[in-house]
Amino acid sequence: LLEKSADTAALEFDYLAQARDYADAFEWIKDTDRFLAWRYKNREADAWQDHGTISGDKASLAHALEVYEAALTYVSRAERPIEWAKSQNNLANTLQIIGKREPGSEKMEAAIAAYRLALEELTRERDAKAWAQLQNNLGVALADFGDKRGKMDALNQAAFAYDLALDIRTRESEPELWAETQVNLGSLAM
Numbered sequence: 001l002l003e004k005s006a007d008t009a010a011l012e013f014d015y016l017a018q019a020r021d022y023a024d025a026f027e028w029i030k031d032t033d034r035f036l037a038w039r040y041k042n043r044e045a046d047a048w049q050d051h052g053t054i055s056g057d058k059a060s061l062a063h064a065l066e067v068y069e070a071a072l073t074y075v076s077r078a079e080r081p082i083e084w085a086k087s088q089n090n091l092a093n094t095l096q097i098i099g100k101r102e103p104g105s106e107k108m109e110a111a112i113a114a115y116r117l118a119l120e121e122l123t124r125e126r127d128a129k130a131w132a133q134l135q136n137n138l139g140v141a142l143a144d145f146g147d148k149r150g151k152m153d154a155l156n157q158a159a160f161a162y163d164l165a166l167d168i169r170t171r172e173s174e175p176e177l178w179a180e181t182q183v184n185l186g187s188l189a190m
Contacts, residue, residue, distance in 0.1 A: 015051035
């Protein structure tokens with residue numbers, strides 16, 4: 001019931017209500033089903049991230065980081081490497097959003113490290129499409145970092161990550177994702 005309420009809140013763009021519903025659902029399940037607890041905690045963090053991204057609320061983004069870190073305590077890298085990697089990706093997405101908005105590069109560097117950790121488990125062989133998305137995300141973080149710090153090697157690494165993503169995201173198989181990655185790659189030339 002709480003999950004359905006959270007989904008309804010998301011449809012209404014009420015991300016704070018969505019986060020509360022998932023937090024409540026987590027409280028009900030946390031001691032009996034670790035996987036479902038991870039899922040609810042991860043979705044709660046997604047809602048905090050969505051709210052912070054859209055509203056510009058730094059506190060919501062900071063809270064999303066805390067909730068993603070809590071979610072990671074409910075999945076073991078050894079037992080559930082794919083779910084663990086997905087949480088790493090989500091954590092990295094939030095770090096990247098914060099890093100892009102803040103001076104300095106600490107959060108951006110942490111995002112790049114988290115994407116790379118996720119890629120250790122979410123390999124091309126395990127899930128090619130998710131791997132390509134991660135490569136694209138890594139490329140965006142490297143490009144942002146390279147732009148922010150004037151680091152040409154980061155921009156070159158971004159281009160390499162985009163090229164890897166384009167091995168999977170072809171014009172024929174996934175035209176929209178192919179176009180997204182092409183735009184990202186093209187932005188490096190500007």
